[in-house]
Amino acid sequence: xxxxxxxxxxxxxxxxxxxxxxxxxxxxxxxxxxxxxxxxxxxxxxxxxxxxxxxxxxxxxxxxxxxxxxxxxxxxxxxxxxxxxxxxxxxxxxxxxxxxxxxxxxxxxxxxxxxxxxxxxxxxxxxxxxxxxxxxxxxxxxxxxxxxxxxxxxxxxxxxxxxxxxxxxxxxxxxxxxxxxxxxxxxxxxxxxxxxxxxxxxxxxxxxxxxxxxxxxxxxxxxxxxxxxxxxxxxxxxxxxxxxxxxxxxxxxxx
Ligand code: FPP
Numbered sequence: 001x002x003x004x005x006x007x008x009x010x011x012x013x014x015x016x017x018x019x020x021x022x023x024x025x026x027x028x029x030x031x032x033x034x035x036x037x038x039x040x041x042x043x044x045x046x047x048x049x050x051x052x053x054x055x056x057x058x059x060x061x062x063x064x065x066x067x068x069x070x071x072x073x074x075x076x077x078x079x080x081x082x083x084x085x086x087x088x089x090x091x092x093x094x095x096x097x098x099x100x101x102x103x104x105x106x107x108x109x110x111x112x113x114x115x116x117x118x119x120x121x122x123x124x125x126x127x128x129x130x131x132x133x134x135x136x137x138x139x140x141x142x143x144x145x146x147x148x149x150x151x152x153x154x155x156x157x158x159x160x161x162x163x164x165x166x167x168x169x170x171x172x173x174x175x176x177x178x179x180x181x182x183x184x185x186x187x188x189x190x191x192x193x194x195x196x197x198x199x200x201x202x203x204x205x206x207x208x209x210x211x212x213x214x215x216x217x218x219x220x221x222x223x224x225x226x227x228x229x230x231x232x233x234x235x236x237x238x239x240x241x242x243x244x245x246x247x248x249x250x251x252x253x254x255x
Pocket of ligand 1: 028029030031032033034046047049050053071072073074077088091092093095199224
């Protein structure tokens, strides 16, 4: 197994950012292409993606980011070959077991969001164990999105609301954006400030859609296994040049 550097990487200084996003969401894309380019099977790319994830967590801590949410397995990933699905399930377990002490030492609070149906019970056990172990940590919250998809999350919530209304626990027509957000399974996940996707693909792929309504999007050409803290910092640098208006406007006819 590969050894990782401690949080600070020798000789690499964190840039001074004018604005640091509180919550970064990442679609860790490009593992399969990274492996196939090297004549390797796709799963070798996932294996190489572990180091990238750990380095990015370290870099996020150094930058002062407080929440990082990563797409580890989507509700659509079941369409992949049975071998790849089996590998990803086993690998999620392995990464959690091998890295939870390290993440705990770094002060990382691990949280799982996603659906229970279909997800391997042993994966849920590992996720819940990592959650238990790290629940008091405050440096950074790492939300592992495993068997997650935004549309189904929203639909699940709507179904829950209709049940609550049927049981007269909720008044029909009383839902607001705020109360709806609180009923989502991702709650209390904050709005995403910066949404990053690696590998040159420019899509959101059903990831944290509700929370990313006003997120700044940064697409990196780097394939996930080659992604590291410096690439994350480049994304933060792009973010810090953006002007966020949340629907408001600034009138400056003289430029
Ligand atoms: C997307 O690349 C990646 C995944 C579906 C899996 C994410 C897993 C990792 C980054 C490994 C890190 C470890 C864990 C367990 C969190 P892709 O397979 O879609 O690549 P492609 O677009 O090149 O085919």
